[in-house]
Amino acid sequence: MRRRSAGLSTLAIHGDGAARAAHDPVAAPIYQSSTFVSSIASHEEVLYTRYGNNPNQLRAAERLARLEGAEGAIFVASGMGATALAHLAVLSPGDHLLSSEWIYGGTRRLFLEEFTRFGIEVSFVNPDRRREWRSKLRKNTRAIFVETPTNPLMRVLDIKWLAVLAESEGIALLVDSTFATPINFRPLEHGADVVIHSATKYLNGHSDVIAGAVAGAETVVEEVRNRMKLWGQALDPHAAWLVERGLKTLAVRMMRHNQTGLEVATWLEQHPKVQRVHYPGLASHADHALGAKVLEGFSGMVGLEVAGGARAAERCLRALRLIIHAPSLGGVESLISEPRFTSHAGLSAEERAAAGIPDGFLRLSLGLEDPQDLIEDLARGLAAA
């Protein structure tokens, strides 16, 4: 782990603080070039954008590494690409992966439909049953994967405890930290080995890029880079430039998301048409105590169960004027989605109910609009529910 030399906002804006010369551009240029001139008869590194060594890709990666306190980082073309490559960097055919059950539906499908085709065994643990982490370990277990806070119940996992287990077994702990960002939680500081992000979400923050990232030890990042060169998920330079620009405001955006999240969740909790609110900043949340200890903010992600079930939730959605009905999260505009049709569409109604996501569950990503306007919009929606 690398020590931070400055505050998170400063690092996100200035990065390594390289000296500036007169007439240098203040904002980085976009190197929209697939290839770069090579020296003749030289073993010097060949620059080629698919290799992930385009200056825009490297700048964004350097910023994230500093924010996460990682030796290195790499951006790729999607969060799914990042999850796939991070795991392929630490797993081989014949290995076993132990994953939390509380993960994004796409990741679950990647493990079950793709990894198993390559001879990587996967089993799932309900993190509420702590003992299962140990009892489900096998001789060939090489990695543990978790997401925290989780989608869409905002459960917070005890990474420190898992890190001790992973270290004692000599296996890697990978954490999808998309919902937290390095502003609210830095998994490496809690003993994780690898951090994964869907940078499509808060890191970029403007709903205009699909990107992913992996941060950790240089050896892991190098493995990810080697896989990426061959599997071809390099991030386009313009997208990398947009991500770097997004990162510059990450800290202030997260402060506002955190404030609005708490304000709106508190308001929702007292509303008669809301059966239950899932937000770790609320005392009613199962992980409030742990969250208050380990998180530096609770984010703008709120799960809510509308009283009256699926039909009432649909009426609420139709009455909203400001909050946009769309999947994804972490952007400046507030979005709302129904997990049963998006992130958890792969589960049956029974499986979703067992997972605590009944029909009528809505996932709200609070953006940067004025909180009072968001509350008014939700009041209008719930009045119609």
Ligand SMILES: Cc1ncc(COP(=O)(O)O)c(C=O)c1O
């Ligand atoms: C927690 C989490 N991880 C990974 C992903 C996949 O990211 P992307 O859509 O950028 O491929 C998502 C997104 O949808 C997500 O919510």
